[in-house]
Amino acid sequence: MELLASRNSSTCYRHHTAGPVDVLVSSTPATRRLLTSPHLVGDQYSQALRTGVRDALSMAVAEIPDLRTALTRTRSEVLNILRGGLTFGVASAVEAVSGTPPMVGFIGTDRQAGALRIDYERWEDADGGALVLGDIVATGSTVDLALRTVLDRSARTGRRIPHIVVVTIAAAPGVAAIERLVNSYAATLPAPPRATVIALESIFRLPENGAAAEFPQAPFDFLRGTTATTPEFEWERLTTMGSLLEKCVVYDGGLRAFAPTGHLDFRAAWWTAFRPDTDLETLARVTAGLHHFALPFAEWRSVAAPATAGPGSDHERIYEAGRHSWESLRGGTVGRYLDDHEVLKQQ
Numbered sequence: 001m002e003l004l005a006s007r008n009s010s011t012c013y014r015h016h017t018a019g020p021v022d023v024l025v026s027s028t029p030a031t032r033r034l035l036t037s038p039h040l041v042g043d044q045y046s047q048a049l050r051t052g053v054r055d056a057l058s059m060a061v062a063e064i065p066d067l068r069t070a071l072t073r074t075r076s077e078v079l080n081i082l083r084g085g086l087t088f089g090v091a092s093a094v095e096a097v098s099g100t101p102p103m104v105g106f107i108g109t110d111r112q113a114g115a116l117r118i119d120y121e122r123w124e125d126a127d128g129g130a131l132v133l134g135d136i137v138a139t140g141s142t143v144d145l146a147l148r149t150v151l152d153r154s155a156r157t158g159r160r161i162p163h164i165v166v167v168t169i170a171a172a173p174g175v176a177a178i179e180r181l182v183n184s185y186a187a188t189l190p191a192p193p194r195a196t197v198i199a200l201e202s203i204f205r206l207p208e209n210g211a212a213a214e215f216p217q218a219p220f221d222f223l224r225g226t227t228a229t230t231p232e233f234e235w236e237r238l239t240t241m242g243s244l245l246e247k248c249v250v251y252d253g254g255l256r257a258f259a260p261t262g263h264l265d266f267r268a269a270w271w272t273a274f275r276p277d278t279d280l281e282t283l284a285r286v287t288a289g290l291h292h293f294a295l296p297f298a299e300w301r302s303v304a305a306p307a308t309a310g311p312g313s314d315h316e317r318i319y320e321a322g323r324h325s326w327e328s329l330r331g332g333t334v335g336r337y338l339d340d341h342e343v344l345k346q347q
Contacts, residue, residue, distance in 0.1 A: 001013035001014060001015050001025060001228070001230075001306070001307050001308050002014045003308065004024070004059070004060075004063045004064075005059045005062060005063050007059065008055075009028075009029050009232075010026070010027060010028040010029065010055050010056070010059060011026065011027045011059075011230060011232055012024055012025075012026045012027075012056065012059040012060055012063060013025045013026070013230060013308065015199070015203065015228055018179055018183070019179075019182075019183050019186060020182055020183065020186055020192065020193070020194045020195060021178070021179045021182050021183065021194075021195045021196075021197065022064065022067075022194070022195070022196045022197070023175060023179070023197045023199065023203075024060055024196065024197065024198045024199065025198075025199045025200075025201070025202065025203060025228060025229070025230055026055075026056035026059060026060065026198055026199070026200060026201075026230070027200075027201050027230035027232040027233050028051070028052040028055040028056055028200075030048045030049070030051035030052035030055065031048065031049070031052030031056070031169075031200045031201050031233075032201060032232060032233055032236040033048055034048040034049055034052065034250075035169070035200075035201055035233070035237070035249050035250060036236050036237050036240040036243045037240075037243060038243050038246050038251065038267060039264070039267075040256070041256045041257070041260035041263055041264065042256075042257065042260045045087070045253075045256045045257050045260075046087045046089070046257045049087050049088055049089065049253075050087070050088065050089030050092065050093070052200055053088050053089055053090060053093045053134055053167050053200075054089070054092065054093040054096050054097075056167060056198050056200060057093045057094070057096075057097055057165075057167060057198065058093075058096065058097050060196060060198055061097045064196065066163065066194060067163060067165065067196050070129075070130040070162050070163030070165075070194075071094065071097060071098045071130050071132075071163075071165075072097075072098050072099070072100075074126070074128040074129040074130075075100055075102060075103060075126055075129050076094050076098065076100075076102040076103070076126060076129040076130040076131070076132055077102055077103040077104070077105055077124050077125070077126035077129055077130075077131055077132070078090045078091045078094055078102045078103070078104050078105070078132050078133065079105045079106070079107060079131060079132070079133040079146065079150065080104060080105070080106050080107070080133070081107055081108075081109070081133060081135045081142060081143070081146055082106060082107065082108040082109075082120065083108075083254045083258065084135060084136055084252075084253040084254040084257075085133060085134055085135040086257075087253055087254070087257040088134025088135065088167060089134075090132050090133060090134040090167060091104050093167070094132050102126070102129075102132065103124035103126045103129070104124065105121075105122055105123045105124045106120065106121065106122045107120065107121045107122075107146050107149065108120035108121070109142055109145060109146070116141055116142065116145055117145075118145065118149060121149070123153070125153075125157065125159050126159075127159050127160055128160045128162065129161075129162075130161070130162060130163040130164070130165055131150060131161050131163070131164050131165070131193075132164075132165040132166075132167070133146070133165070133166055133167075134166070134167040134168065135166075135168055136168065136169045136170070136250060136253045137166070137168045137169070137170040137171065137174030137175070137177075137178070138170075138171050138173070138174050138206060138219075138220035138222070139171070139173045139174055139177065139206070139219075139220065140173060140174035140175075140176070140177025140178060140181075141177070143166065143168075143174070143177070143178060144177050144178070144181050147164065147178070147181055147182075148181065151185050151189065151193075154189075155188070155189060160191055161193045162191070162193055162194065163193055163194050163195070163196065164182065164193050164194070164195040164196075165195070165196050165198070166178055166195070166196070166197045166198070167198045167200070168197065168198065168199055168200065169199070169200050169201075169204075169222070169249075169250050169253070170197070170199045170200075170203055170204065171203065171204045171205060171206045171220075171222055172203050172204070172205060172206070172226070172228070173206060175197055175199060175203055178195065178197055179195075179197075182195040199228075201229065201230055201232075201233040202224070202226060202228060202229035202230065202233055202249075203226060203228035203229070204222040204223060204224065204226060204249060205222075205223045205224075205225070205226050206219060206220060206221065206222070206223065207219060207221055207223065207286075215247075215274070215278075215282070215283065215286075216247070216270060216273065217247065217286075218247075218248070220248075221247055221248040221287075222248050222249040222250050223248075223249070223286070223287055223288075223289070224237055224249055224287065224288050224289055225288055225289015225290070225292065225304070226289070227303075227304060227305065227306060227307040228307060229306050230306065230308075231306045231308055231314045231315075231318060234306050234318050234322075235314060235317065235318055235321060237249075237288075238318065238321040238322050238325050239321050241325065241328075241341045242341040242342065242343050243343075244284075244288050244290075244325060245280070245283050245284060245287050245288055245329075245337065246267075246287065247270055247287060251263060251266075251267065252266075268344055271334070271338060271343065271344060272344075274334040274335075275334070276333060276334060276335025276336075276338075277333050277334075277335065278333060278334040278335075279331075279332075279333060280329045280330070280331075280332045280333060280334060280337055281329070281330055281331075283334070284325075284326065284329050284330075288325075289304070290322060290325055290326040290329065291326065292304035292322070293319065293322035293323045293325070293326040294323075294326060297316070297319050300319055300322075301315055301319070305318070305319070306318070
């Protein structure tokens with residue numbers, strides 16, 4: 001990843017560009033705290049996310065001329081995907097970087113008999129302005145439906161959308177789905193949009209299809225331990241032992257923001273379902289990718305280190321922190337881990 005900006009403990013990296021899609025990964029103090037503090041709920045969760053979104057968007061706008069032009073030349077439209085998308089505070093972030101309050105639309109989805117459908121929509125149709133949205137994106141099915149609806153509508157009405165911006169906590173399949181979608185419209189629309197995806201902290205991984213269920217997992221659990229991560233987040237998560245082995249790095253954002261007790265009860269139930277003498281090694285490998293730190297430094301750096309180069313990559317420091325975490329957890333038990341790090345007392 002190429003470092004584009006570094007300011008006030010925040011960074012912005014370019015992960016890759018594919019056709020009209022630019023994929024960035026940004027790190028901010030607020031989102032590092034959010035993604036290493038699973039007990040953070042309610043207004044504290046929402047405020048941390050909104051602060052991180054604003055800082056990440058500000059850095060991207062400062063470094064990418066096309067994005068800056070799209071957000072400042074014509075009034076934008078923010079599309080809120082109900083309900084989790086509301087917590088991203090995208091409208092206030094767009095106003096902060098552009099100086100103009102955006103128009104705001106809404107879309108709600110529902111899944112019935114396995115099929116995802118739209119059950120609510122309200123559009124502003126800001127002709128010539130960027131379309132900006134924020135959401136947690138796992139496989140990308142919801143954001144795919146939302147963007148297809150917008151782009152199909154624009155094809156019918158003649159609305160021009162020069163740029164799509166997605167600020168997201170994302171897993172790799174979700175980012176890939178956004179790229180496929182935008183590229184699929186590049187050949188069908190007379191003036192297809194460019195797109196910027198701003199992933200917060202990392203492009204996470206999901207559980208492997210067909211993997212043996214050695215402990216309860218959901219297919220949309222966001223797991224750590226990928227090379228598409230910022231060095232800042234990697235250091236933060238490896239040195240925050242109380243959240244290092246969580247089943248999911250973010251959980252359900254809507255639940256955390258709007259039903260805090262439900263989130264905390266769910267998290268506690270998952271942890272307490274383990275037998276206290278359950279070995280930690282599998283948990284450390286699957287949820288956090290800590291087994292990579294058993295490798296010698298040179299091998300770890302070639303296969304598992306954050307894909308950044310230069311003096312700011314901190315590979316040696318990250319490796320030592322990861323190795324320490326791996327060695328300290330090997331041979332341990334879930335009961336000992338919960339007690340030593342007061343995992344459930346944080347709430």
